[in-house]
Amino acid sequence: xxxxxxxxxxxxxxxxxxxxxxxxxxxxxxxxxxxxxxxxxxxxxxxxxxxxxxxxxxxxxxxxxxxxxxxxxxxxxxxxxxxxxxxxxxxxxxxxxxxxxxxxxxxxxx
Amino acid sequence: xxxxxxxxxxxxxxxxxxxxxxxxxxxxxxxxxxxxxxxxxxxxxxxxxxxxxxxxxxxxxxxxxxxxxxxxxxxxxxxxxxxxxxxxxxxxxxxxxxxxxxxxxxxxxxxxxxxxxxxxx
Numbered sequence: 457x458x459x460x461x462x463x464x465x466x467x468x469x470x471x472x473x474x475x476x477x478x479x480x481x482x483x484x485x486x487x488x489x490x491x492x493x494x495x496x497x498x499x500x501x502x503x504x505x506x507x508x509x510x511x512x513x514x515x516x517x518x519x520x521x522x523x524x525x526x527x528x529x530x531x532x533x534x535x536x537x538x539x540x541x542x543x544x545x546x547x548x549x550x551x552x553x554x555x556x557x558x559x560x561x562x563x564x565x566x
Numbered sequence: 567x568x569x570x571x572x573x574x575x576x577x578x579x580x581x582x583x584x585x586x587x588x589x590x591x592x593x594x595x596x597x598x599x600x601x602x603x604x605x606x607x608x609x610x611x612x613x614x615x616x617x618x619x620x621x622x623x624x625x626x627x628x629x630x631x632x633x634x635x636x637x638x639x640x641x642x643x644x645x646x647x648x649x650x651x652x653x654x655x656x657x658x659x660x661x662x663x664x665x666x667x668x669x670x671x672x673x674x675x676x677x678x679x680x681x682x683x684x685x686x687x
Binding site: 558 | 610669
């Protein structure tokens with residue numbers, strides 16, 4: 457069971473806006489930055505959002521991140537077929553002195 | 567060009583050991599912390615271990631699931647990080663990735679392609 461909670465799946469049609477949530481605790485999301493990764497297995501994850509809301513270089517501005525308290529979210533607007541992938545949130549956890557991940561959300565573009 | 571490549575994966579019997587390598591090129595490896603992650607078949611990402619750069623003494627951190635069985639180390643002269651895995655179990659079967667914070671994101675923004683470790687009798 458993952459330390460941070462994400463919905464296992466999400467879906468949308470092309471052009472729609474989709475939001476993926478990530479619920480943590482005071483020791484991770486509540487007190488540290490959140491990072492969002494996109495993965496198309498078996499490839500390595502790709503960093504999309506760092507420090508909760510900053511887009512990594514080269515990432516389209518359709519992707520945005522936000523954080524409030526112990527929860528964070530990734531929003532994808534203008535959904536495209538190539539956005540179909542697995543998405544993970546991650547944060548440093550002060551109580552375990554290590555990185556923790558959400559369980560991942562599989563995004564389907566209908 | 568920045569490059570990370572894992573090697574050392576393969577089939578290993580339960581209870582045995584395996585050492586993974588993360589070879590780097592194109593940058594001053596010693597300036598960067600390195601982390602190992604893994605992903606079991608059909609499962610999510612899991613952080614495994616972390617080693618700080620020489621400026622922070624090369625100190626290490628481990629996930630509870632591998633602490634006392636796995637050891638992360640680095641040889642900056644060779645630009646290689648290692649993950650020594652002992653007393654392997656079937657639950658350690660996964661693709662193992664190494665990654666660094668190359669772009670200063672505060673997380674891991676540059677990853678290798680991964681190497682598969684399959685623990686089975």
